[in-house]
Amino acid sequence: MGEGMISAEDYRVDPSASVSGTSLRGTISIAPSVLVSLFGAPVWAAREETLGGYAFVGPEGRVNTIYMMAHDTPLEEIVNLEASFWQSDESQDFHVGAKSDDDADLFARWLAARVDARTPGSRAHWMSMRMLISSVMKDVPGQGSGG
Numbered sequence: 001m002g003e004g005m006i007s008a009e010d011y012r013v014d015p016s017a018s019v020s021g022t023s024l025r026g027t028i029s030i031a032p033s034v035l036v037s038l039f040g041a042p043v044w045a046a047r048e049e050t051l052g053g054y055a056f057v058g059p060e061g062r063v064n065t066i067y068m069m070a071h072d073t074p075l076e077e078i079v080n081l082e083a084s085f086w087q088s089d090e091s092q093d094f095h096v097g098a099k100s101d102d103d104a105d106l107f108a109r110w111l112a113a114r115v116d117a118r119t120p121g122s123r124a125h126w127m128s129m130r131m132l133i134s135s136v137m138k139d140v141p142g143q144g145s146g147g
Contacts, residue, residue, distance in 0.1 A: 010059055011110055015043035017055040017063045022097040025104030026128035028066065029091045030115050035066070036086050038118055051078060051085050053094075056107065064107040065097035091125075101128060 035042075035054070042052035044067065053067025068085070070078050085092075096111075098104035105128060112124035 011056045011064070011107065013039050013043060013054055014057040014063075015055065017057050019055055019063055019065050019097065021099050022063055022065055023099075024095050025098045025101055026096050026108065026126060027093040028096055028108050028111060028127070029093050029125040030111075031091050031119070032068070032086045032088045034089075034115055034119055035094075038114055042086065047075070047078070049073075049078075051082055058103070058107060058110075062099065062103050064103060066094045066111070067097070068092060068094055096126075104128060 042054055044053045051068040051070050056064045096104050096108055108126040112126055115124040
């Protein structure tokens with residue numbers, strides 16, 4: 001495989017992976033039902049502030065996460081929404097966590113390739129925090145290329 005290329009074997013779902021030290025690095029738009037078809041049921045059940053998610057172990061043991069936040073939603077509502085949410089074919093913006101931006105970028109590219117291969121005609125869209133901040137700052141006077 002060429003430099004910078006990643007294979008299907010590079011990441012695996014690992015319910016026991018330690019997510020300690022990972023943090024939000026961006027979002028990726030994917031239909032929840034596609035994640036379930038690719039990886040099975042989420043390894044995290046619905047709990048306070050999330051509708052569940054997955055932990056992946058990648059190259060060199062690096063841990064990445066993908067999860068759906070449910071800010072300001074009471075726990076009983078989260079639990080009631082969980083089953084229908086993961087059956088949905090509508091793209092949602094999932095949070096991607098990692099220990100570094102580079103780890104998140106590599107993982108998101110791998111995940112997008114898996115999703116796009118599984119669902120022809122749809123595209124997973126990755127937005128790193130770096131890209132998001134850059135797009136916001138270009139519109140701030142004195143910060144972007146326009147001013």
